[in-house]
Amino acid sequence: PSAGVMRLGEVSLARVPITRIGYLPQRFDLLPGTVGEAIARHDPDATQADIEAAARLAGVHGAIVNLPDGYATSTEPDVAHMSGGMVQRIGLARAFYKDPVLVVLDEPAANLDADGLSAFNAAVRALKERGAVVVVTALRPTSVSECDDLLVLDSGIQTGFGPRDIILREMVRNHMAVVGQGRGPGHDG
CATH class of the missing domain: 3.40.50.300 (P-loop containing nucleotide triphosphate hydrolases)
Structure with a gap:
C-alpha cells in the first residue's frame, strides 16, 4: 500500500x-x-x-x-x-x-x-x-x-477474479458442491 x-x-x-x-x-x-x-x-x-x-x-x-x-x-x-x-x-x-x-x-x-x-x-x-x-x-x-469483471472477497481474501459470467457460474458450482456434501444418506436429490 x-x-x-x-x-x-x-x-x-x-x-x-x-x-x-x-x-x-x-x-x-x-x-x-x-x-x-x-x-x-x-x-x-x-x-x-x-x-x-x-x-x-x-x-x-x-x-x-x-x-x-x-x-x-x-x-x-x-x-x-x-x-x-x-x-x-x-x-x-x-x-x-x-x-x-x-x-x-x-x-x-x-x-x-x-x-x-x-x-x-x-x-x-x-x-x-x-x-x-x-x-x-x-x-x-x-x-x-452490468459488470464486466468480478472480484470475489471472503474475509478480505480473494477467492475469485475474472469475467462476470465465469465467476458467477463458478460460485454457483461451488455452492452446489457444498450443498450436495451436506446431504445425508437416503437423499437422492
Whole structure:
C-alpha cells in the first residue's frame, strides 16, 4: 500500500481531479439544502443542465420534477417525505454529476425497486459507453449484472477474479458442491 502507482488508464489516479470521481457510500443521507444542491454536491458553480443530466442518468428526473418544488425541494426530512429508494437514486445522481471518469458505488441497489434497478443498470451501461470506470461493491447478483469483471472477497481474501459470467457460474458450482456434501444418506436429490 505504500509503494507503486494506481492508474486510471494511462493517468495516475493522484492526477485525476476529485470532481471527476463519483462516489455513493453504502449509507447515504441528504445534507440540508435542496434536491438540486444535493445532486450537485453543493457546488456553487453548478448549472441546472449538469444537475438534470445527472438526474436523468440516474432515472430520477421525472420523480424530482413531480416533487412540490422540483429541484428546489428541501432535503430536510420533515419537509421532503422521500422514500429510501428516492434518496438512493438522488445519491446515484450525485455520483454521476458532471460526467465522472471513475465512479465507485457501494451497495448501489439498496432500497431500489425494479424500476430503480433497471435505471441503475442503464446508467452503468451509459457510463461504460462514455469510457468511465465503474466499481461496484455488492452482495446481490442483480447489482453486478452490468459488470464486466468480478472480484470475489471472503474475509478480505480473494477467492475469485475474472469475467462476470465465469465467476458467477463458478460460485454457483461451488455452492452446489457444498450443498450436495451436506446431504445425508437416503437423499437422492
